[in-house]
Amino acid sequence: MSVLGKDTELKFPHVLIVEASAGSGKTHTLTKRYVQFLLSNKIPNSELPNILAITFTNNAAREMKERILEWLKILALEIDSERYKYGDVKKETLELVEIKPESIKERAKSKIEEILNKYTDFQVSTIDSFASRILMASCDELGFPPQFEITMSQKELLDYTIDLWLQDIVINERKGLFNKLMKLCDEVSGEKSTYKWDPIYSIQKTFYGMIEKEFQEVGELAFCTRDDNIEDIISQMKSIVAEVEKIAGGIVQLKKNSVLKYNRFKRALENKNLYGILKEYSLKCPFAKSGLKKGDLERYLEVESKWETLRKYMQFIAVHYAFTHYGKFRDIWESFKNTLEMVKRKTKTLYIQDINKKLSQYLHQNVVPEIYYKLGNFLYHFLMDEFQDTDKVQWQNLLPLVHEALSKGGSFFAVGDLKQAIYMFRNADYKIMKELIEEVENNEAQRKILPMSVSKSSEVKRLKYNYRSGGVILNYVDSIFKGKLKEYLETDVLPQDKSGLTSYEQFPLEGREKEGYVFTKSVLKIDKDETPEKDLLYSILDDVKERYRWGDIAILALKNDHVREVVKWLNERGIPVASFSSLDIRNRRIVMELISLLRFLNSPIDNLSFATFIMGDIFREALKTSGFSVNENAIKNLLFSWNSKDVPKSHLYIYFRNHPAFEPLWKRFFEKLIKNVGFYSLYDLLVLIYRDFEVFKNFREEQGFLIKLLDYVHGFEKKGLNNIGDFLEAFENADEEELSVTLPDYVDAVKVMTVHKAKGLGFPVVINLLYHNGKKGSNRKGIYYFKNPDGELIPIKLDADMLN
Numbered sequence: 001m002s003v004l005g006k007d008t009e010l011k012f013p014h015v016l017i018v019e020a021s022a023g024s025g026k027t028h029t030l031t032k033r034y035v036q037f038l039l040s041n042k043i044p045n046s047e048l049p050n051i052l053a054i055t056f057t058n059n060a061a062r063e064m065k066e067r068i069l070e071w072l073k074i075l076a077l078e079i080d081s082e083r084y085k086y087g088d089v090k091k092e093t094l095e096l097v098e099i100k101p102e103s104i105k106e107r108a109k110s111k112i113e114e115i116l117n118k119y120t121d122f123q124v125s126t127i128d129s130f131a132s133r134i135l136m137a138s139c140d141e142l143g144f145p146p147q148f149e150i151t152m153s154q155k156e157l158l159d160y161t162i163d164l165w166l167q168d169i170v171i172n173e174r175k176g177l178f179n180k181l182m183k184l185c186d187e188v189s190g191e192k193s194t195y196k197w198d199p200i201y202s203i204q205k206t207f208y209g210m211i212e213k214e215f216q217e218v219g220e221l222a223f224c225t226r227d228d229n230i231e232d233i234i235s236q237m238k239s240i241v242a243e244v245e246k247i248a249g250g251i252v253q254l255k256k257n258s259v260l261k262y263n264r265f266k267r268a269l270e271n272k273n274l275y276g277i278l279k280e281y282s283l284k285c286p287f288a289k290s291g292l293k294k295g296d297l298e299r300y301l302e303v304e305s306k307w308e309t310l311r312k313y314m315q316f317i318a319v320h321y322a323f324t325h326y327g328k329f330r331d332i333w334e335s336f337k338n339t340l341e342m343v344k345r346k347t348k349t350l351y352i353q354d355i356n357k358k359l360s361q362y363l364h365q366n367v368v369p370e371i372y373y374k375l376g377n378f379l380y381h382f383l384m385d386e387f388q389d390t391d392k393v394q395w396q397n398l399l400p401l402v403h404e405a406l407s408k409g410g411s412f413f414a415v416g417d418l419k420q421a422i423y424m425f426r427n428a429d430y431k432i433m434k435e436l437i438e439e440v441e442n443n444e445a446q447r448k449i450l451p452m453s454v455s456k457s458s459e460v461k462r463l464k465y466n467y468r469s470g471g472v473i474l475n476y477v478d479s480i481f482k483g484k485l486k487e488y489l490e491t492d493v494l495p496q497d498k499s500g501l502t503s504y505e506q507f508p509l510e511g512r513e514k515e516g517y518v519f520t521k522s523v524l525k526i527d528k529d530e531t532p533e534k535d536l537l538y539s540i541l542d543d544v545k546e547r548y549r550w551g552d553i554a555i556l557a558l559k560n561d562h563v564r565e566v567v568k569w570l571n572e573r574g575i576p577v578a579s580f581s582s583l584d585i586r587n588r589r590i591v592m593e594l595i596s597l598l599r600f601l602n603s604p605i606d607n608l609s610f611a612t613f614i615m616g617d618i619f620r621e622a623l624k625t626s627g628f629s630v631n632e633n634a635i636k637n638l639l640f641s642w643n644s645k646d647v648p649k650s651h652l653y654i655y656f657r658n659h660p661a662f663e664p665l666w667k668r669f670f671e672k673l674i675k676n677v678g679f680y681s682l683y684d685l686l687v688l689i690y691r692d693f694e695v696f697k698n699f700r701e702e703q704g705f706l707i708k709l710l711d712y713v714h715g716f717e718k719k720g721l722n723n724i725g726d727f728l729e730a731f732e733n734a735d736e737e738e739l740s741v742t743l744p745d746y747v748d749a750v751k752v753m754t755v756h757k758a759k760g761l762g763f764p765v766v767i768n769l770l771y772h773n774g775k776k777g778s779n780r781k782g783i784y785y786f787k788n789p790d791g792e793l794i795p796i797k798l799d800a801d802m803l804n
Helices: 026-039 058-077 089-096 101-117 127-138 155-171 175-189 200-215 230-248 256-271 274-280 294-308 310-347 352-364 370-378 392-407 418-423 431-442 471-488 532-544 560-572 589-602 607-614 617-625 632-642 652-658 663-676 682-692 700-718 724-733
Strands: 014-020 051-055 123-126 149-151 349-351 381-384 411-416 458-463 553-557 577-579 750-754 765-769 783-787 793-797
Touching (some): 014 431, 026 051, 026 089, 026 101, 026 381, 051 058, 051 127, 058 089, 058 123, 123 127, 127 392, 155 175, 155 200, 155 310, 175 310, 200 352, 200 783, 200 793, 230 256, 230 294, 230 310, 256 274, 274 310, 294 310, 349 352, 352 392, 370 392, 411 431, 431 458, 532 560, 532 765, 553 560, 560 577, 560 750, 589 617, 589 663, 589 682, 589 700, 589 724, 607 617, 607 652, 617 663, 663 682
Parallel strands (some): 014 411, 051 123, 051 381, 149 349, 553 750, 553 765, 577 750
């Protein structure tokens, strides 16, 4: 029986949280909920515009739409759904919706027509897309420039801001600010060099991290100052050390391996160097007990006891240092943030995370945009996928609309898996889902999240059966998480199991208890250049290929470097392979040749870009199909002659254009392009290139990537941009997802990706490549954050030297 219940049994307002492991049908359940509401006549306010389904990636939103439309299509066309992965669609629908079996076809058909005719009402989108629509509609009300551009990557924006900011510091000779900036970078990166040849990387790394942290919370960074009389504390510690030495009296000696550290500690006390004090302090008494005469043991015990009294002072210093260390950098941060805000307004650009942050800040100040009231009038039902991936800011922006819907008899439905918090998706906070589950299950009288109106109609259900894996695989997973990992509970490895990693329940479907196969093999690498795992991988693939298609196999690794290595191995063996990185059009040679041509058209004096293009495959194939006899060797000779000392220096394109053998090629391929730069739109210019160089005809196997490039250019122009230089910069800095081609299911190739990219996917055969470098841990250094009662984020300094 479905966890959703029949439409006639549901009581509104209604809240249902479904918690389930990977492969247990979370997205399938959400799809059924959407279709149930859409087809039902019993559920109030469940028309197409009244339902909002939210996901966290564009791929997930696309898949959700496809599943909903596929479900409706099967019902409308009376397709045999057993051919699909959905099971008996009609039977499952009738279990959810009170409708005559003979009427379901027409109902589904009418809903498909409604979706096609009113596609904008088919609201299945990412949470970022939904937030951007709200801000777009409220930009005037909230004081933002109209038609601002939303960027998915903040790197381009921050790089420009840092350059501008540093120029301002240098030009205006703000040396005090610059010196503090260098010190901050040293502290964060751990670098202690006296001179930095290129400080930009450290600055970027520092500010990127601080900006990202701010996006996770409604509050802003606040730098702490404390009124502790730290000098008195240090003075008292110096007195204690003097007493220790007096008691020792030259009889109780320092341990040989403690002399240098002890002297550094005393020097740090003298210089009032808090970090030095923390780093050089010895938790254990640095004086030696061995070798003392019987009568001197009492003297040692007195020394040890006196040394122990330092600990309470050290704890005080550690707290003071941690909270006040970054306070001296407040003016740096404020100066940079002011420049960043100025750049955003000047360029009319917002980072995608900015949108949620800005909205949450306005709502926190009880400034509710008019669009919220309008949305509240017609949004009644909220469906949320991957609930564990929600961050605090997103949830705070969505919650007022959810409350409004529930107050009018609407519903909130969410599916998620707390265990998947280990993926650390963006700024996700699994505690949001966890706290909501606890509130519903405990039926708390004092509701902190949900209104009291749903106290009797809110529930949590769990999907316990796994549709993706057989019993053998599930038992293996249990042995790792419920077995080996559980042994580390209440240790440094896993102090607490907050997300159910060791306490979940999942079972195989009936009849699949003995299905599946697990094989593990440890491979020892003596030398870093050795690749014994490659031969093992080949042997596994040889074995698996006898029973599965290449397209059924996925190879997962933890790092992109490992993914690239595996792709290289498979190419060496002639095994068809598709990786997420290889689907990024920037990794296709043909696409990058086109980018080189655009670079040349943007700046004809760019000799390298022009040379790259005329030596590439596109130009070579265009010469063949156009009947020109010029070959690759002739072009090489041209480049050599242009670069020789005997030829007067000129730009390469001028030499190419004036050369008797190449002048016809210039007129045939390049003259029209040069003349039309600035007159044609970027999209039309690219179409002209495709046509004149017969790119589609000559590279049929690359058509998907070529179309993706056109699609990206089209999206770029929709933002009101058309400059080639701006496009090239945006293209270089774009997220991988923006420039990746979606691989059709029918492509028979081994899929290679990182573990994080595999989230939510399923394959008949999965090969995990897990590397261990032999290190047991690392000394983490840098900025940590403490949230005060006012919601402000205080950067604090913590590292291994302080935590002993």
